[in-house]
Amino acid sequence: MKHSHMVAMPEIWLLILIIVLPQLSETVYTPSLPSIAQFLHSSHALVEYTLTIFLFGLAVGTLFWGKLSDKIGRKLALILGLVLYGIGCIGCYYSSTITALLISRFAQAFGGSTGSVLGQVICRDAFHGPRRGAVFSVIGSSLALAPALGPVLGGSIAEIFGWQSIFLFLLFVSILILSLVIYRLPETYTPSSFSFKVIKDTALRMVTDYKIIGFGLLVALCNGISFSYFAEGSFLLINLLGLSPSIYGATFLLISVATMLGGYVSKTMNEQERNVWAIITYGSFVILYGALLYLVGMGILSLIQATSLCFISLILISISLMMFGIGIMIPNVLAIALLDYKEAIGTASSLFGFYYYCLISLCTLGMGLLHNHTLWPMPLYFFVMAVILKFVCYLLKNR
Numbered sequence: 001m002k003h004s005h006m007v008a009m010p011e012i013w014l015l016i017l018i019i020v021l022p023q024l025s026e027t028v029y030t031p032s033l034p035s036i037a038q039f040l041h042s043s044h045a046l047v048e049y050t051l052t053i054f055l056f057g058l059a060v061g062t063l064f065w066g067k068l069s070d071k072i073g074r075k076l077a078l079i080l081g082l083v084l085y086g087i088g089c090i091g092c093y094y095s096s097t098i099t100a101l102l103i104s105r106f107a108q109a110f111g112g113s114t115g116s117v118l119g120q121v122i123c124r125d126a127f128h129g130p131r132r133g134a135v136f137s138v139i140g141s142s143l144a145l146a147p148a149l150g151p152v153l154g155g156s157i158a159e160i161f162g163w164q165s166i167f168l169f170l171l172f173v174s175i176l177i178l179s180l181v182i183y184r185l186p187e188t189y190t191p192s193s194f195s196f197k198v199i200k201d202t203a204l205r206m207v208t209d210y211k212i213i214g215f216g217l218l219v220a221l222c223n224g225i226s227f228s229y230f231a232e233g234s235f236l237l238i239n240l241l242g243l244s245p246s247i248y249g250a251t252f253l254l255i256s257v258a259t260m261l262g263g264y265v266s267k268t269m270n271e272q273e274r275n276v277w278a279i280i281t282y283g284s285f286v287i288l289y290g291a292l293l294y295l296v297g298m299g300i301l302s303l304i305q306a307t308s309l310c311f312i313s314l315i316l317i318s319i320s321l322m323m324f325g326i327g328i329m330i331p332n333v334l335a336i337a338l339l340d341y342k343e344a345i346g347t348a349s350s351l352f353g354f355y356y357y358c359l360i361s362l363c364t365l366g367m368g369l370l371h372n373h374t375l376w377p378m379p380l381y382f383f384v385m386a387v388i389l390k391f392v393c394y395l396l397k398n399r
Contacts, residue, residue: 010126010185017177019119019139020146022112025170026054027150031245032163033234042098048231048368052361053102054109059357061113066350073189074118081114082178089171093164125188148256155249202347214396215337219356221389222326224363225382229319232367232378241308251316258320262327277397279332284393286325291386294318295379
């Protein structure tokens with residue numbers, strides 16, 4: 001029996017909703033981390049690990065759902081993942097201990113990772129040539145907004161209804177997306193040859209490829225800075241410097257603009273046919289300058305015993321500068337990371353995603369371990385990560 005290679009076209013707005021859900025879930029509750037720690041009688045570090053375990057759940061799910069969808073189809077795998085995500089949301093809402101919240105966050109991430117994985121797979125199934133590039137550009141712009149929109153929404157919801165209501169909001173969103181998937185998303189899967197030998201051979205090749213190791217480190221360090229800020233920033237700006245959760249959430253609008261500006265600069269430099277390594281190097285310098293400004297500025301403001309407003313301004317300017325550099329770097333690193341794996345791009349993408357998500361979760365774990373109820377761990381940690389990032393960038397460029 002022959003299978004047609006023609007697949008129905010999914011609606012782009014629906015794909016955006018599917019892919020954005022896990023990104024929104026990463027940060028929407030971060031303004032409430034201090035309140036969660038107080039409610040659950042838990043340490044700040046353990047509450048920060050709820051983001052670490054979420055990222056680890058995404059890493060594991062990246063491997064699982066792509067392979068399952070090759071057996072049962074994209075749509076059914078997506079439905080199962082969204083159901084599990086909803087169960088995780090309910091678990092988060094009813095959590096009365098930090099252990100229960102950690103388990104529920106893992107379930108939420110594992111189920112929600114279907115959006116990250118299968119949303120992109122469906123795009124690759126359905127769109128080809130220049131059209132695929134256009135679709136990914138639209139989705140990429142939406143992804144830049146999602147992590148910043150999360151704290152804005154979450155801060156307002158928490159201040160009015162309490163932090164548990166954030167997970168009811170996410171449950172409602174997941175039910176809405178699940179309904180849309182059932183009734184409006186076509187099945188895009190076309191059966192093809194599939195072999196676990198391909199996975200094994202690709203994995204063995206990747207673990208010995210210094211470029212893959214290096215590119216994964218670059219992606220992880222960029223995101224490690226972002227997510228460590230998401231985890232630690234609320235304790236600094238809310239607990240230590242006195243911002244309300246809603247105002248703290250609103251500050252992410254500035255960070256979102258900086259990230260999108262970085263993406264725009266990257267796009268402009270690519271259109272000017274600049275060398276990709278020149279663009280990546282420029283982005284790494286911006287990140288390093290932002291980290292250095294943060295560290296030196298902290299020292300100066302501490303010496304002169306500056307006001308909280310001065311510290312808040314320094315943090316937001318420095319983080320925005322780093323996010324601007326990250327917005328320049330990441331698209332270009334991802335664009336060239338898997339050029340040598342075109343013959344097994346799906347498998348390579350899953351394995352590469354698993355690798356760098358594990359590294360990102362380790363970065364946020366480090367931030368939690370360093371947490372000591374003062375303003376200093378974050379600038380020191382970010383400067384160390386920025387230096388390592390610059391060093392890895394130098395090695396990859398010159399090897």
